Amino acid sequence: MKALVIGGGIIGAAVAWRLACERVAVAVLERGRLGQEASWAAGGLIAPQGEADRPGPFFDLCMKAKQAFDALVERLVRESGVDPEYDKYGVLYVAFNEEEREELKARARWQREANAVVEELDAREALRLVPSLSRAVLHALHMPTNRRLDNRKLTQAYVNAAVRAGAEFREGACVDALVTSGGRASGVRLRDGSVAEADLVIIAAGAWSGEIRGLEGDSIRFFPVRGQILCFDARPGILAPSLFSTRGILVPRRDGRLLAGSVFEDAGYNKSVTLGGIRHVAQAACELMPALSQVAFREAWAGLRPATDDLMPVIGPSPTVSNVLYASGHFRSGIMLSALTGEVIADLAMGRKPVVDLGPFLPERYRSPVPRQRFKITEV
Numbered sequence: 001m002k003a004l005v006i007g008g009g010i011i012g013a014a015v016a017w018r019l020a021c022e023r024v025a026v027a028v029l030e031r032g033r034l035g036q037e038a039s040w041a042a043g044g045l046i047a048p049q050g051e052a053d054r055p056g057p058f059f060d061l062c063m064k065a066k067q068a069f070d071a072l073v074e075r076l077v078r079e080s081g082v083d084p085e086y087d088k089y090g091v092l093y094v095a096f097n098e099e100e101r102e103e104l105k106a107r108a109r110w111q112r113e114a115n116a117v118v119e120e121l122d123a124r125e126a127l128r129l130v131p132s133l134s135r136a137v138l139h140a141l142h143m144p145t146n147r148r149l150d151n152r153k154l155t156q157a158y159v160n161a162a163v164r165a166g167a168e169f170r171e172g173a174c175v176d177a178l179v180t181s182g183g184r185a186s187g188v189r190l191r192d193g194s195v196a197e198a199d200l201v202i203i204a205a206g207a208w209s210g211e212i213r214g215l216e217g218d219s220i221r222f223f224p225v226r227g228q229i230l231c232f233d234a235r236p237g238i239l240a241p242s243l244f245s246t247r248g249i250l251v252p253r254r255d256g257r258l259l260a261g262s263v264f265e266d267a268g269y270n271k272s273v274t275l276g277g278i279r280h281v282a283q284a285a286c287e288l289m290p291a292l293s294q295v296a297f298r299e300a301w302a303g304l305r306p307a308t309d310d311l312m313p314v315i316g317p318s319p320t321v322s323n324v325l326y327a328s329g330h331f332r333s334g335i336m337l338s339a340l341t342g343e344v345i346a347d348l349a350m351g352r353k354p355v356v357d358l359g360p361f362l363p364e365r366y367r368s369p370v371p372r373q374r375f376k377i378t379e380v
């Protein structure tokens with residue numbers, strides 16, 4: 001079988017690795033350079049209990065995605081020669097006022113009912129865990145089994161492992177359209193007019209997945225949601241657990257960098273860093289950890305989360321072109337969902353039943369009108 005993956009971000013690379021492991025002849029077509037879009041811009045949290053806001057299929061998917069990482073990460077390091085720095089320090093989600101405390105208490109309740117590990121801490125206990133935490137914190141949830149990693153290294157790890165397993169990656173290869181006849185794709189047409197043939201096509205083009213012509217009948221609207229990150233030169237070990245509040249996150253890297261995020265903006269395909277974004281992220285970061293105001297600022301960047309109308313990933317077969325699979329729309333959780341997405345796409349390609357129930361994530365849900373989920377746009 002010959003498979004073409006459109007898009008060389010973390011999802012395309014994870015899919016290529018798993019397909020190559022199945023001895024599928026797989027090529028990834030990336031219009032720019034590998035892993036330089038959302039997958040480069042992310043914070044790197046593998047934090048199902050922070051990302052999902054309610055119980056249900058998406059939370060279950062996130063929990064399974066985290067388990068997929070646990071099961072896979074050593075093999076990936078071995079097969080790629082790249083250590084993605086999968087750290088085991090957990091997440092601390094904090095509340096600064098009564099309303100946030102009530103929200104966290106409710107979160108702890110439904111997460112416990114769903115068998116997730118969560119500990120409720122008062123302010124003193126939270127400070128003991130994170131001495132640099134703000135004295136204004138009232139209450140916190142500790143999620144000790146949530147994780148983080150370096151998403152840029154993880155993308156490289158998938159690429160290396162895929163290449164070693166036989167996958168091919170082509171940079172500067174922009175796909176314009178599917179070449180179809182009789183409801184099947186025989187390949188794709190590139191912007192330079194050339195055609196690449198395939199038995200199977202995987203759409204992993206992130207926020208641009210809707211631009212590939214030939215899938216209009218699937219009626220899926222993909223759109224970008226901008227995020228901005230500030231990076232500080234702190235010192236290794238400055239923070240053990242990653243921090244969450246309703247206004248921001250702080251994620252340390254092993255080399256001492258500290259990432260502060262983020263915002264959710266409707267800015268089209270504009271990847272600028274803005275003063276409003278910087279101000280919002282800086283305020284939220286200093287609210288979490290006041291000493292950060294004295295730490296050297298290093299750089300800032302922005303990236304585009306790939307979203308769809310119900311803010312859930314789109315994974316599975318196209319309803320209109322039978323040999324096309326989607327692996328797109330991972331919104332704010334694509335790093336976390338990458339390992340599981342690769343596994344599921346390989347299952348589908350090989351005709352196996354996927355390890356998760358894909359029902360709520362199948363592309364065919366967009367054949368009837370799907371109510372648009374409003375995400376909270378950050379006021380910057």
Ligand SMILES: Cc1cc2nc3c(=O)[nH]c(=O)nc-3n(C[C@H](O)[C@H](O)[C@H](O)COP(=O)(O)OP(=O)(O)OC[C@H]3O[C@@H](n4cnc5c(N)ncnc54)[C@H](O)[C@@H]3O)c2cc1C
Nearest residue numbers: 007009011031037039043044045175206227333334335336
């Ligand atoms: C600021 C920020 C923070 C985030 N933090 C986290 C986090 O902590 N944890 C988490 O799990 N997720 C996080 N995310 C979300 C995560 O980054 C994304 O969900 C994930 O990177 C999506 O991966 P992707 O491969 O689908 O998309 P991308 O990385 O955007 O890759 C898509 C690729 O497709 C290529 N492409 C597009 N069109 C074509 C075409 N026509 N032909 C060929 N190639 C094409 C693009 O050039 C690009 O390289 C964050 C995102 C942002 C922006």
